[in-house]
Amino acid sequence: MSALTDWFASVSGFFDRITPQILALLQTSLWETLAMVGVSGAVAVLVGIPLGVALVVTHRGAMLSCPALNRSLGVVVNATRSVPFVILMVAIIPFTRWVAGTSIGTAAAIVPLSVAAIPFMARIAENAMREVDRGLITAARAMGASPLQVIFKVILPESLPGLLAGTIVTLVSLIGYSAMAGAIGGGGLGDLGIRYGYQRFLPEVMLLVVVVLIVLVQAVQSLGDWVVRRISHR
Amino acid sequence: MIHIENLSKTYDTPHGRFEALSQITLDIPRGEVFGIIGPSGAGKSTLVQCINLLEQPDSGIIRIGEQVLTGLNESALRRERRRIGMIFQHFNLLARRTVYGNVALPLEIAGVPKAEIDSRVQHLLSLVGLSHLADRYPAQISGGQKQRVGIARALANRPDVLLSDEATSALDPETTHSILALLRDINRKTGVTVVMITHQMEVVREICDRVAVLSHGKAVEVGRTLDVFSAPQHEVTRAMVSAATASDLTDSTLDVLRQSLRERDGDAPGHARRVLRLSLSGLSDTQAMMSDLARTLDLDITVVQARIEDIQGVPVGTLFMTAGGSEAALDRALPWLAQRRIAATEVAR
Numbered sequence: 165m166s167a168l169t170d171w172f173a174s175v176s177g178f179f180d181r182i183t184p185q186i187l188a189l190l191q192t193s194l195w196e197t198l199a200m201v202g203v204s205g206a207v208a209v210l211v212g213i214p215l216g217v218a219l220v221v222t223h224r225g226a227m228l229s230c231p232a233l234n235r236s237l238g239v240v241v242n243a244t245r246s247v248p249f250v251i252l253m254v255a256i257i258p259f260t261r262w263v264a265g266t267s268i269g270t271a272a273a274i275v276p277l278s279v280a281a282i283p284f285m286a287r288i289a290e291n292a293m294r295e296v297d298r299g300l301i302t303a304a305r306a307m308g309a310s311p312l313q314v315i316f317k318v319i320l321p322e323s324l325p326g327l328l329a330g331t332i333v334t335l336v337s338l339i340g341y342s343a344m345a346g347a348i349g350g351g352g353l354g355d356l357g358i359r360y361g362y363q364r365f366l367p368e369v370m371l372l373v374v375v376v377l378i379v380l381v382q383a384v385q386s387l388g389d390w391v392v393r394r395i396s397h398r
Numbered sequence: 399m400i401h402i403e404n405l406s407k408t409y410d411t412p413h414g415r416f417e418a419l420s421q422i423t424l425d426i427p428r429g430e431v432f433g434i435i436g437p438s439g440a441g442k443s444t445l446v447q448c449i450n451l452l453e454q455p456d457s458g459i460i461r462i463g464e465q466v467l468t469g470l471n472e473s474a475l476r477r478e479r480r481r482i483g484m485i486f487q488h489f490n491l492l493a494r495r496t497v498y499g500n501v502a503l504p505l506e507i508a509g510v511p512k513a514e515i516d517s518r519v520q521h522l523l524s525l526v527g528l529s530h531l532a533d534r535y536p537a538q539i540s541g542g543q544k545q546r547v548g549i550a551r552a553l554a555n556r557p558d559v560l561l562s563d564e565a566t567s568a569l570d571p572e573t574t575h576s577i578l579a580l581l582r583d584i585n586r587k588t589g590v591t592v593v594m595i596t597h598q599m600e601v602v603r604e605i606c607d608r609v610a611v612l613s614h615g616k617a618v619e620v621g622r623t624l625d626v627f628s629a630p631q632h633e634v635t636r637a638m639v640s641a642a643t644a645s646d647l648t649d650s651t652l653d654v655l656r657q658s659l660r661e662r663d664g665d666a667p668g669h670a671r672r673v674l675r676l677s678l679s680g681l682s683d684t685q686a687m688m689s690d691l692a693r694t695l696d697l698d699i700t701v702v703q704a705r706i707e708d709i710q711g712v713p714v715g716t717l718f719m720t721a722g723g724s725e726a727a728l729d730r731a732l733p734w735l736a737q738r739r740i741a742a743t744e745v746a747r
Binding site: 299303310395396 | 484506561
């Protein structure tokens with residue numbers, strides 16, 4: 165009986181320690197995370213999808229077959245993807261400083277996050293667009309479509325559900341990466357968790373951070389799945 | 399309308415060079431429904447893709463109307479392709495566009511103004527009988543309806559030529575029939591020249607005016623459908639015709655026949671029996687021919703099987719009969735029939 169009472173006491177004490185200050189910190193961190201993930205996610209989509217298109221259409225035997233260019237792009241994409249994010253972050257600090265003016269803080273963290281997310285998104289987009297039935301491309305070409313028309317009227321719209329699902333995967337990965345970026349001064353939820361939860365021994369902060377991250381990922385995934393279902397028409 | 403001259407196409411495969419098309423020459427007049435038939439691997443699809451130059455031939459000339467397509471640059475070729483509609487075995491409809499959107503696609507590609515697109519699409523949908531399904535997505539309609547969408551889409555830019563690449567091969571017989579009827583109807587109404595690529599003899603039989611038989615990349619036989627069906631010259635054609643019309647006796651039936659021939663043998667010295675297969679086009683006076691044959695050569699004749707097929711509205715008959723008589727008389731039977739322009743072969747003796 166007393167064990168149960170103790171447990172209740174520790175749990176209520178646990179929540180007592182979540183002060184308004186901590187909640188305010190949590191809110192700021194959440195916004196920082198959303199900013200990092202949002203901006204780098206947008207960059208990943210804007211650069212990664214065109215890169216994915218380039219990978220698809222220059223493939224040997226594809227519409228604008230150019231195996232040399234295709235291989236070069238592939239090498240760049242693979243090289244970027246094979247560097248672990250923690251290393252990439254540190255390795256490109258000079259570039260980050262050149263782009264963001266600093267190598268510390270949320271704005272600076274967006275640079276390595278984008279650099280990592282672009283090739284990730286490009287490969288996912290490439291795979292999604294490869295799924296488009298070749299027959300559709302043949303049909304469009306038989307109608308007299310130019311390569312640009314084939315891309316914008318057939319390949320992109322037909323693979324939109326796949327592209328969207330891929331974007332969700334990228335965003336979820338970015339949420340994870342952004343926590344890593346936080347560890348080296350990028351701010352955001354990861355930063356909060358490390359500094360308060362780990363270094364200051366505040367398990368309730370750690371728990372809060374974990375819960376918020378789980379809810380965030382779940383929300384992004386569910387919203388994404390819902391939209392994909394709406395637009396597929398399969 | 400379509401002029402194909404000395405068309406050749408070779409592929410380099412890991413197993414060496416593969417000659418997909420070899421010196422194909424065909425002339426297809428305006429308004430005709432022309433069939434290209436052959437077993438799989440004969441080069442049919444390569445040929446049809448060469449007509450609108452989706453495949454670049456190694457040599458030869460393709461001319462549509464007055465315009466030579468071979469040798470045009472890409473952008474000129476794209477303009478010409480708008481005059482050539484194409485339908486496919488697997489329909490190739492965009493899954494994320496509605497029926498309406500699919501039919502509108504070629505018009506968007508050709509840069510037709512939006513208002514005109516709307517009226518053209520409405521008209522095309524009513525032409526193929528799908529006005530009520532305009533807002534459906536391809537996943538929500540049947541195979542036959544999908545092919546109707548494909549046909550409407552292919553006709554959107556008012557083409558001179560409609561290429562059909564195995565367009566009915568994925569459909570059940572009843573739907574095939576209705577799609578062929580639609581194509582025939584459109585051909586009569588609009589005068590569009592139709593090229594039907596198919597491996598189904600019944601498709602050719604139903605709507606093609608003329609047919610080319612393709613085998614190993616060569617056009618081995620070209621002629622009016624009726625002629626090709628009633629008197630196939632090339633062995634590939636013969637095999638296809640007999641498979642499609644079921645006008646040949648099965649092996650087991652032949653065995654039974656041979657057995658019975660053997661049993662009856664020896665009922666008189668020098669007397670023999672043979673089974674003959676006759677192809678008759680038009681309803682010639684078969685009865686008179688048979689009694690004439692029997693009387694002239696002193697044979698007794700029994701009909702084993704007879705059937706009539708409708709080819710392009712002309713009845714074509716296949717007749718199996720046993721002829722009994724002297725060896726000498728039987729030897730004269732085939733030449734006698736040939737003289738009367740009746741294609742006959744001996745299938746058993």
